[in-house]
Amino acid sequence: MMALPSGEQLRFLEKQSRKIGSKIPNAAVPGIWKLEHVWGKNNPEPTSSNGAILRGLKATLQIKGSEGHNLELINSVELLGIRLSFCGPGRLVQRRPLLFFHFHHLHLDVAGRRLLSIPLPVPSSAREPFFALIAKDQTDTGVVWMAARGRGGGLALWVRDHTFET
Secondary structure, three states: OOOOOHHHHHHHHHHHHHHOOOOHHHOEEEEEEEEEEEEOOOOOOHHHHHHHHHHHHHOOEEEEEOOOEEEEEEEEEEHHHHHHHHEEEEEEOOOOOOOOOOOOOOEEOOOOOOEEEEEEEOOOOOOOOOEEEEEEEOOOOOEEEEEEEEEOOOOEEEEEOOOOOO
């Protein structure tokens, strides 16, 4: 693929992943993923205002771990040195795969210093959030991307951030 995929291309890839799975290996999921575009549940075009706001807030999804069943997720936004993050466990299941997760804590950090940590209730298994992983690929310029549809029906496209990875 030459550029980041369009919503139409992602919907095509999603149909394929529903039939045969996304074929995203568990080892390819961990990393730091910056949110690039979001689409509403039935919207064929990305929601430009939400995407721009979330990019401006440096919205990231960090996935740590090497085993599909023992992952740690950190979903965060940051502005002017103030970082709000939700942290908790995740696991990959089935062939698509589905990335199930829930957040145990909400953290507020200012200038790298934790000011607040609030425990969060664990949702019932029937209400546990997930991302149905659709596809992962790389553009001709080397940008690695991953797309997924959330439990609420929204579609997200992330690009891998290699800046802080070791």
